[in-house]
């Protein structure tokens with residue numbers, strides 16, 4: 864019986880928790896080729912902002928759950944939603960860019 868409870872718990876836990884990888888130097892090198900002004904600090908800011916602003920209505924989606932085109936469409940749309948909900952601009956242009964770049968870079972894995 865204990866085992867079943869534990870199993871259910873572990874299953875439920877892993878199902879709604881997305882483990883986000885921190886960006887590495889290799890990710891930053893990849894990003895810099897794609898976006899000339901992108902660096903590791905921006906990717907780190909993107910990850911933090913994604914965790915901070917994107918899970919108030921639904922859980923965080925895996926970076927690999929969307930293609931690059933998907934993220935290009937979703938991130939601006941969702942940033943607008945987040946700002947509308949907050950009643951002020953919490954996800955500004957720079958933050959939105961950082962989130963998008965983090966997700967696009969991590970979606971290739």
Ligand code: HEC
Pocket residue numbers: 913916917918919920921924929937938941942944945948954962
């Ligand atoms: C104000 C609430 C709200 C916030 C904040 C929000 N979302 Fe969403 N999100 C939704 C709703 C509602 C849907 C589903 C309906 C839709 O697509 O509009 C959705 C759907 C999505 C989807 C599509 C999921 C799928 O399986 O098709 C992605 C990806 C996504 N959100 C990413 C984000 C990102 C990235 C952020 C942060 C910038 C964010 N969301 C913040 C409400 C929100």
